[in-house]
Amino acid sequence: MPSLFEMDIQKLKGVGEKRKKLFEKLGAPTVGDLLRLYPRAYEDWSLHTPIQETVLNEVAVVKATVLHKPTETRVRGGMTLYKTRVTDGESDMALTFFNNKYIPSMLREGQVYLFRGKVTGTLLRREMLSPEFLPEAKELRIQPVYPATAGLSSRQIGAAVQHALSLLPERIHDPLPDKLREKYHLCTLRYALETIHFPKNQEEITAARFRLAFEEFLVLQLGLLRIKSGRKQENLHPVPGEFPEGFARLLPFQLTGAQRRAITEALEDMAGDSPMNRLIQGDVGSGKTAVAAALCWAVIQNGMQAALMAPTEILAAQHYQSLNALLEPAHIACALLTGSVKQAEKKKIYQALADGRIQLVIGTHALLSEKVEFANLGLVITDEQHRFGVGQRSALAQKGASPHLLVMSATPIPRTLALMVYGDLDISVLDELPPGRQKIxxxxxxxxxxxxxxxxxxxxxxxxxxxxxxxxxxxxxxxxxxxxxxxxxxxxxxxxxxxxxxxxxxxxxxxxxxxxxxxxxxxxxxxxxxxxxxxxxxxxxxxxxxxxxxxxxxxxxxxxxxxxxxxxxxxxxxxxxxxxxxxxxxxxxxxxxxxSDGFKIAEADLKLRGPGDFFGQRQHGLPQLKIADMTTDMEVLRQAQACAKELLAQNALEQPEYKGLRGEIRRLFAKTGGEDVVL
Missing domain, CATH: 3.40.50.300 (P-loop containing nucleotide triphosphate hydrolases)
Incomplete structure (x- = not known):
């Protein structure tokens, strides 16, 4: 659908400059984006309840005949009421509409309609106030509900989507080739788009949703795995894989079993054929800094430099104080580089990094400055990784020749979300708190x-x-x-x-x-x-x-x-x-x-708020998912991950029939600054 993705939303009938801005607010500046603005829920109008069996103060759908043309009554305050009565053959119900002058022409006497709204009144006399209604003859009984905004209702969005669907050519290019769809029992893109918006029954919703969620997960996984495979260069900075007992002797405390395991896993990577790309994930106070220090010590003992980037000056200063105190006895030269360091001091740091006198630098985004050059950068560490976008993840690493990459996160992330956000990294979890940490x-x-x-x-x-x-x-x-x-x-x-x-x-x-x-x-x-x-x-x-x-x-x-x-x-x-x-x-x-368990709290947070809000105001570095749900679609995710790995193993993306899928990957990652997706 490349042409629709490019087509301005204003080209649609009934969309002027004002409405265009509202669609943009909903993330749909083009017709293609509108087609991917999926309903957030559905109203099922196919299940009718006899008037007498409706429950007071609950929403119901009633099939009834209009007994007389709505009458107009003016009341104090300038309000106009329109009233009529309807019957299902057994019982009657009163309808009242407020300030809607079109009601008399929309509800015709003697015709049958479906009315949906909250039932009020008494046990003997039912009433609905301003119900929604559809002519009985209208075939579509399941109504989509869109994420509306002030000035743009769900109905108006639905009408625009209907027009957009009518613009689809007879044959549209499906990013998923026939053989892949057959293997995973996926419907075509055209069928998925038409039925996700205007389904006739629940089965159609399920089929369309499965196809669209699968595609979304597949595109995301392929993008992340391509980043990972793009980094599989030769290991130019091999480090011996033995546990660094010399470092352990520097510590005023005993490492936990989880810390020793994480250090060992990382050093095995660093001794391997390609550079390390690993996430160290642990709860508050689980000792990630000691793991980072051990790896810095190991690369520096082997004649290389290390750099640690933190999202805030406070955190960078904290790391500098603890790492400097820890590594000073080993005669390791550390420096702190942040935006507030005076210019004269920065110049000295730049020079000392370039000639190798500073072996470990800790800083903020200031490390990404063009003036920062390293003599031999062997290890890059980013802390609180979720605060940096996917595209930023390798920016510091590009200052060296394929250095090892360690990512640290003190925000416990459920395994499901970690697989998505860090699909391009191997994961170590610190699941053991150091002794002495008390329950709060x-x-x-x-x-x-x-x-x-x-x-x-x-x-x-x-x-x-x-x-x-x-x-x-x-x-x-x-x-x-x-x-x-x-x-x-x-x-x-x-x-x-x-x-x-x-x-x-x-x-x-x-x-x-x-x-x-x-x-x-x-x-x-x-x-x-x-x-x-x-x-x-x-x-x-x-x-x-x-x-x-x-x-x-x-x-x-x-x-x-x-x-x-x-x-x-x-x-x-x-x-x-x-x-x-x-x-x-x-x-x-x-x-x-x-x-007190951070991982249990994170699982609950993900279930309650969904991945979109998990990290606060935005999904840091995580492309926005429009339909897939990591809390309920785990089986779809598993299948999409297996498919992604298989396609990459077979080098299938290079084939002409996967051109559309490559385009979808580019489109998704372009919105997150993921420039390092290799396509």
Whole structure:
């Protein structure tokens, strides 16, 4: 469908400049994108209920005859009501429509219609207010429901889709060749597009959905695997595969079994025929930094350099402090390179990296600067990988000749999602916490108990401890919630004798560093912060955390926040404050309160919010899936992965019949900056 993918949505009948902007808002700037804007649900109009058997205050579909033409009544406030009665032959029902002057011409006396709406009234006298309706003669009984937006209803989207489908040529090019469709029992693209939008029954929805989800998973997997295979160069930086006992002797603690296993797996990769591409995934406090340090030590002992990139200056500084302290006794020269490093110091670092005097550099995106050159880059580590896009993943690696690549993530990701986001990497999981990590007591309270919670915080401050108070907003909005500065004023009033610091994302890097340094040194007792402290802040003396408006956060984000405490020898406590009353919201927060396993929390978060929201505002680096669902389509994913591996093993994508599939891969990854898909 290349021509439709290019065709501007405004070419469709009834789509002007204003409506075009609304379609763009829904992610459908072209006719092709509109055809891929799938219904989010369906209304089944084929199951009718006799009027007398309808349940009050529940939605029902009723098949009935209009008894008389709707009559018009004006009421106070300028509102016009249109009323009529309908019958199913046994019982009558009243219909009322508000301010819709077209109703008298749309509902004809004596004709049969299907009416769908919430049933109100009494046991003896049923009524529907502004129901939707279809003529009985209309063949289509299953109605698609689209993700509408203000000014563009589901019905209007459906009409535009119907017009778009009519523009499809008789024969459209299917990206999946006949033999592949036959093998996996997939319907044609044309049939899938027509029936996913306007199905006649549930079987058609199932067949169309299976085909479209399979294609989506297949395209994503092929793209990720092509990235992986594109990296299968010769290993130019071999490192002996033995466990680095010399490094283990530097540590003031014993490595866990999971850490030793992860180090061994990585070193086996680094000793192999091609460069390592591995993800180290672990819960908060599982010791990923020690694994990274071991691999840095190993490559540096073999005459190479290593680079670690973190998403924030706070996290980069944290890594620098811990890695420098750990590796200094081994006479390894480390440097910190971030945007706020002074220009003169940057020049010295650039020179020392270029001539090999600096063996390990830790930094932010500043490492991607053109001025950064390495003498012999052997290992690249990216931390909190989900904050970097697929296309950025290899940007730092390109500063060396095929260096080894290690990715670290402290955000526990369910295996299903990890397979998708990191399909181009081998995965190691740190599933064991170092000894001494205590379980954090977690409480869920309402706003009425805030004063008691603050009293509990004061007790900890009196004992010389520190704490975090987390607030969701940097600035005021219409929600009525307090901004971080307003909340800080409330905190200063509640804790008049405490030193209070404020931290949020709009502050300049130097200001953030200053606030964090003061908190780390113990000069600041209470830190009022947004989620800037979510990763990388390690203050063992901070033992209590209060999270305001806890319902505003995803479970994984709450878990990351809670992971900032419980890092020392003292018992730690996390208090969630929420005024939310919703059953689902409270269920979610109670699950978090009662669970400390990050992977269980992540699984629950994925089920509740879906992969699209799993990482917060956007799927970092993960191409947007339009129909496939990683929580319910695991069997489809498994089949698509098997198919992707088989196609690559047979080098089938080079064949002419797979040209369309190659185009789909390019299209999907172009939207995420995935320039390194080899096609």
């Amino acid at each position: 007591e977690t409480y869920l309270i309402g706003p009425a108990k805030r004063d008691r919670a603050f009293g509990y915080v004061q007790k900890h401050l009196d004992q010389g401890r520190q704490g975090y108070l987390i607030c969701p907003l940097i600035e005021e909005d219409e929600s009525g919630m307090q901004s971080v500065t307003q909340y800080a004023a409330l905190v200063e009033k509640a804790f008049p004798s405490a030193s209070v610091g404020v931290l949020h994302g709009r502050m300049k890097p130097a200001e953030k560093e200053q606030v964090m340094a003061s908190f780390s040194r113990g000069e600041t007792q209470l830190l009022v912060s947004t989620t800037v402290v979510e990763v990388g802040v390690d203050v063992p003396n901070a033992v209590i955390m209060v999270i305001e408006n806890a319902e505003r956060y995803g479970l994984s984000q709450l878990h990351q926040l809670r992971g900032r405490i419980g890092r020392g020898q003292h018992q730690s406590t996390c208090i969630l404050i929420t005024g939310a009353q919703g059953e689902e919201t409270l269920k979610r927060l109670k699950l978090f309160r009662d669970t």
